[in-house]
Amino acid sequence: MSSQVQKQVKQLDRVIIRFAGDSGDGMQLTGDRFTQESAVFGNDLVTLPNFPAEIRAPQGTLPGVSSFQVHFADHDILTAGDAPDVLVAMNPAALKANIGDLPKGATIIVDTHDFSARNLTKAGYDANPLDFLGDAGSELGEFAVHAVDLTGMTVEAVKEFGLSRKDAARAKNMFALGLLSWMYGRPTESTTAFLTKRFAKVPAIRDANLAAFKAGWNFGETTETFAVSYEIKPAPVSPGTYRNISGNLALSYGLVAAGVQSGLPVFLGSYPITPASDILHELSKHKAFGVTTFQAEDEIAGVGSAIGASFAGHLGVTTTSGPGVALKSEAIGLAVMTELPLVVVDVQRGGPSTGLPTKTEQADLLQAMFGRNGEAPVPIVAPQSPGDCFDAAIEAARIAITYRTPVMLLSDGYLANGSEPWRVPETADLPVIDPKFATEANHVLKHELVLEDGTVQAEEKDFWPYLRDEETLARPWAVPGTPGLEHRIGGLEKGEGHGNISYDPGNHDFMVRTRQAKVDRIAESLPPLVVDDPSGRAKVLVLGWGSTYGPIGAGVRRVRRAGYDVAQLHLRHLNPFPKDLGEILRRYDKVLVPEMNLGQLSMLLRAKYLVDAIGYNHVRGLPLKAAELAEAIGNLVADAEGIDVDLSTTSAEEIS
């Protein structure tokens, strides 16, 4: 792609771009491709896809707008950014729906093609805002707007391939991608290869997309409209092989890895549900690793089949979202009672009920913790970033297998669909999980006896399915096919040791306490927590879990850059809590707990540690905003230290 016009190249350290269009416009693909290009280029990045639950909401309407935000930088970043620097709007609705998120001076690239009277009305515009671009005080007056007929130029560029006008226009997202790729100096090879492969079977579509992509790049390079392109240098990161990865993909790989590292075949019983279905799709591709996927008739059969598979010696896994966990509750209780390994993946979404299927939330923590009848403790593990879903899945499997228990793995919609560069781990560094199957009788029925006549009566042993390991309190896992260990388990209370049905009051009390003690015992296997408190002088601790890691980290960073002390701690294990958590909480005057719920972790901390945890809570279906969070942290620091806190020396955009 030759240069015809001499253009200025400006250095930037970070940019946030949001691609927005109709849900049929291919904005997720466009964003994903731009992300891959940026990842390969070596920028650090975080993405935020945001799309409606309707597959094709009415065209041109506000509810039908789908967007993809990517934040990329020459340094380590933690969030997808609060406010986009650049908005690419493919129609009036996309402009209308996103303009409120833009800061003053932001760049807007608008496809003028769909700004017809009808589409403007659908989007709720009385007049075409593009008609008043030069006017002071107009709606778009504070922005740098580039109004270009992207669709028209796309159609022109792909004319030679003989597509219908509709099909030709569909390549407009690749035109936009080409233009943005030029603007930010992205490498284009991966997108060219991707399009070539994806549309290999339909050469006309393939060629049209490639041509539109190139035309978009060339348009940027040659037109007077865009005078400047930008350079964002690669971010310095530790050596290794990197790839871009979404949370659902990383979680799927983690489950495959757990199978390899434990030597157990993975059995996934699942029912499709947003935003967890991609894990079912991904695992169904990995049969070569001995992974079996079963698309069940409902959520209950999904978990039921996984429990059956675990009983048969596989690693039973079920994947779902909040509503599915509600349906699975009784079966998870069965796994608690029968003490079988089971990984329950809850990719949380906005609730209650059907709630916001495509939006994120962290409001299933208490459901995971307590959502069963009886005293039914279940360990809970949560990943903190998309790539971290890999390690969290292996950790969930480790606990499930080692302690013979169902484990809740709490991901969320933001982690599931968001992505980040991920340093691919060495498989030699992954933990090895030993299933320690029972292979022989474990209980002495009759001791060896020397009879009066001197003959020796040999020791006789039998198998007790509830005779526990002293260290872990786990019961033996004896799988069908093992001779001599035939036994029956079930949902009725079991007698300690022998495992026969028991209605004995003392036994029930003992078993309830033992099941709790077994889960508590997991804390013995956890490494000490590492508090991020660089100065060691912080009086305020910000404590989080799950996907709020990014916004909390960015907020904390901003407060520190402004010259104040604040400590940060993020929990991977929500049940049991790590042993040293109580002591850490006592070290700080104030504990702030930001969550995308109304204070669920706060409630648990208050109940367990009698700590005055202060909540910072938003349930907007979107990640917390780092700048707002920084304000809340700053206010608390001011309160704790009796000082004035001024964060204005750092800009909100600078730190995220």
Place this chain on the structure above:
Amino acid sequence: MTALSSDLPTPGLRSGTELVPTTDQAQTGKDFSSDQEVRWCPGCGDYAVLKAVQGFLPDLGLRRENIVFVSGIGCSSRFPYYLDTYGMHSIHGRAPSIATGIATAREDLSVWVVTGDGDALSIGGNHLIHALRRNVNMTILLFNNRIYGLTKGQYSPTSEPGKVTKSTPMGSVDHPFNPVSLALGAEASFVARTIDSDRKHLTSVLSAAAAHRGTSLVEIYQNCPIFNDGAFDAIKGQGDYKDGKADAIIPLVHGEQVRFGAPGEDGRGSKVVVRNPRTGSIEVALAADVEESAVLVHDAHDPDPSTAFAISRLTAADYLHQAPIGIFRAVERPTYDDQTRAQVDSARQDAPGEASDRLAALISSGDTWTVV
């Protein structure tokens, strides 16, 4: 009932237990009895079924550790505790889903589900029909006593209309399921009906069900002496129906005429089942009134389930004064678990090498870049 023979091999390549390890050692019913005290009510039909199953399992010649019984909730679901095999007493209605996981995970296990009319047809109806359509290799023993026993006497989805129970003091207005019709509608590959008190017939049906590869559904009429005593008196020729047994049972034997009722002059049943030439449906006629050639010959291997379904409709919906007994349908159809394992096996064969190497390749697939 002794005239009934159900020794019916399913046509096809593999038996239901073909991949399950066998033993040379002689087994007896005692080998399959656990040390747990059996705690059903005195006179419960479940005792007879348990005895029959314990007596029948040695005939399979399978290794005891490779047999798994799974149950749901209800009186009959205590069954696994009394058998010295692997077993799971699970939660209400879910046994077929748990058994699906077991059977799909392991080809070397003989998987059995014990369930009741409430467990299988009410709370677990969804899992039952989906197990049947998938044709997972397992045998489902559906104990039908037409009442809720464990919850002390409410009507069940097989109770007759008008039934007065604790929850229906003015009589039930629910229309009941016919379990055999339901199973045939779900395209089950093996469907049979037998009776708790006829050990010989029960055993022969169990034998055919175990030999069948796929989901075998066996409905067992089972008397609850506490909450629904006498529900099967007509079928059993007991109580008020001492002379009625021949008229109540329509025996189904593959390849034989469907004929029942008190013997006529020729010593054969005086009633026959014929196809109505006008409507195509199935109905009962007096043998004396129809041509010999018009009598329906039972074909359990008919790929089309329509006739089997029509026969199932000869079951009385109210008090059970008439019911076909035997194997309604036994056809070969690929099983879900065999096909699932075949896909996994084929993918494995296509991917040679150490799993850890393949894992390393998997996680570093796609667009990658290296930082030095």
